[in-house]
Amino acid sequence: MSFEISPDVALGQTRKAPENFIGRNDVAFVNRASEPERRLFFKRTLIAAASAAAAGAVGMPSLVRANTLPTDGDPAILNLPEHTTGLGLPVAANPYGQPSKFESNLQRRESPGLTRVSQASVSFCPLQSLFGIITPSGLHFERHHQGWWDIDPRQHRLMINGLVNKPMVFTLDDLLRMESVSRIHFIECGANTGMEWGNVAVPTVQYTHGMLSCSEFTGVPLIKVLEYCGVDLKKGRFVLAEGGDGSSMTRTIPMELIESGEVLLAYGQNGEMLRPENGYPLRLVVPGVQGVSWVKYLRRIEVGDQPYATKDETIHYVDMMPDGLHRQYTSIQECKSVVTSPSGGQALLNKGFYNITGLAWSGRGSIKAVDVSVDGGKNWKPARLEGPVQYKALTRFNLPWVWDGKPAIIQSRAIDTTSYVQPSYRTLREVRGSKSIYHNNAIQSWAIHADGTVHNVHVG
């Protein structure tokens, strides 16, 4: 298999590639590699497209400028692919576009057997193959408690009641006409990375950290609607948010968060209406707080004078501490990060250059810095943060790395604007023990073996 430019495609005649042509073998060292020439690629799953890209060099682009093709030339001689000579598909062939058929392996996936029924389960976001910070809405993770619905927005209502002067019922178009704001925020399930408490070492980042997504949300600040209803902010220090699906999802939100203006009655996600799996036509957006509080199919907000102690904040989403007691209302998602590539289940075919990339986030504010270690935490290097670095949003980081072919352990450690540093497993377990399900924000370690395979390990 040769990656040099095929000598017979140019101008329809056999031609030796010029001496200064360089084949694909060199590309691994394009940035700063110091190793001799050897091919080195991820074996699989780094990028769906890349995984398939080991095929031969057919369909090579022509060397001729297409607009200077000799008019008497025979296109067949030029060995041009069909898309270079034919007429393609018309505009609006897909009035709502879809990904390439070559990307069909890129899916959100349920972890088989994780729950008894798939209506009360999770599908995980394929973080290992995503770029930037915006999660494509079609790949957003799902967590349903009694299945999802495509609710008719004409029928949907939002009630505001409790400690307000004017209890009210709103239609969706009432809300759509109000002042709106748009903000980029992450959402993370409180149970994300939960299997790791028990040393399960789930094999891929899709399953360790894939209950995580980030979108541009649009909606009305809840405080504006509460103020219109005459909320009693002196007594009414808590809010109950209630979903319209059969799971009776109800969560308490402290009024301080709502008064900050951050909590949104959101209908928009990544430029369009919410997706049905994400609460269409209305969900609560509670930046920095675990996903369960972002109540989907939102139908009611009640203002009260104390926490509501609903089932989903007393039986579920609590932290079993070493002394056997459950810790309640630990809703903020603490500062956390993860290297998404290279990551578990991927494999490096050989030593040389790699772009280490990952995501960092904090429920307390913005990301200030991310450090990366390739030796299991002995030495750390600051990664480059991609803009925009947004408040309570995912932040993408990148760091160039040349692998020397020896075993390595890759870690990332995030620091947020409160100067909180993401803890190691040891530090976290000293406080929390190991019987929790929720709220694991420890440093993730990926071990690279000498054969290039990448594995989830618990160290440090």
Added chain:
Amino acid sequence: MSFEISPDVALGQTRKAPENFIGRNDVAFVNRASEPERRLFFKRTLIAAASAAAAGAVGMPSLVRANTLPTDGDPAILNLPEHTTGLGLPVAANPYGQPSKFESNLQRRESPGLTRVSQASVSFCPLQSLFGIITPSGLHFERHHQGWWDIDPRQHRLMINGLVNKPMVFTLDDLLRMESVSRIHFIECGANTGMEWGNVAVPTVQYTHGMLSCSEFTGVPLIKVLEYCGVDLKKGRFVLAEGGDGSSMTRTIPMELIESGEVLLAYGQNGEMLRPENGYPLRLVVPGVQGVSWVKYLRRIEVGDQPYATKDETIHYVDMMPDGLHRQYTSIQECKSVVTSPSGGQALLNKGFYNITGLAWSGRGSIKAVDVSVDGGKNWKPARLEGPVQYKALTRFNLPWVWDGKPAIIQSRAIDTTSYVQPSYRTLREVRGSKSIYHNNAIQSWAIHADGTVHNVHVG
């Protein structure tokens, strides 16, 4: 049709709504309206969901806390909708999720008859119904010159040749392994708003300004790859970008832009791989420059010492000036803005509160301010810019407005970080005449008639 809470749904017994309940009629004034109570809604297309929302108040959420439902109650009495009592769909029912079926009217659309064949045409982005700044990839505008293709990424190659020491051919996985950056940028076709030069007054913002989208792009800075190929930056002051489809799309890019690090070999768009209609698997991203230069299905970059004068920069995408000469290489998309709602084809049912919203952008930098007028340009008020305000990206603006029911003309005027102010039609025509097709960045005017209908007009 009543919008008060239906008195018979609560606890299964007839109950008079409390006196302090306020119906939907009041909602119009939730923010700062000063008019007496009257219902006022957009008749159509403001939001696909909202347009249908005039149906009756069935499926009202129950007043009872769902988790305190009496166990001996009959759910039928409570009149609960199916989604509140039933088991919904499982996770990953759609491994790649889709919009709600109630949003199916939200489409990118071809303007019938605009071009002779739909393979060399445009589909316009439905700006009137979008939120925030990120364009959903499924609604991204399309401009094809010979149709679109879903090209096998394993077969695709990028050649770098011309004034470089080491001409090379890259596979997609070569590029995917290099250092990558992610940035949010707008893309606008140079012909966007082109019909308005001829006083056509296309009726809706989808057709006046819908050759405009904004995404988070991920890829490799072109300069890095050129440097690896040993580019001669002294002589090589221009680059030819060549697409792989049958249109022989070729455009000259000045080396200064590439040296700035802004020009990307992009494979990622909004977190996933590019969509086929947008150049999958590889396109050029040239921030601030008209869309035709963002060559799709990119197969070749040639470094040269002068502009290439290709057909798409000599016959097309040139500006007919008043003196009869064509102006060439006017590629930068100048500062521009448009109110997306209320906009042409929409209708206000009555006076009262509205959220004026729109988009602003500049190919020269970031947006510094947007002013809005509701009296055809006599008085201007600064709009609120939504964050993040990014370099060469769309910026969302909002301004609350109470319509007094009288005829009004809504305009927006953007100012960028170079202090350039978006011109009026009169100002623009004094320089450009009226025979252009491309590069119209004049202030857009929407006339609101006393009956609430919104129309495209050319004033000022």
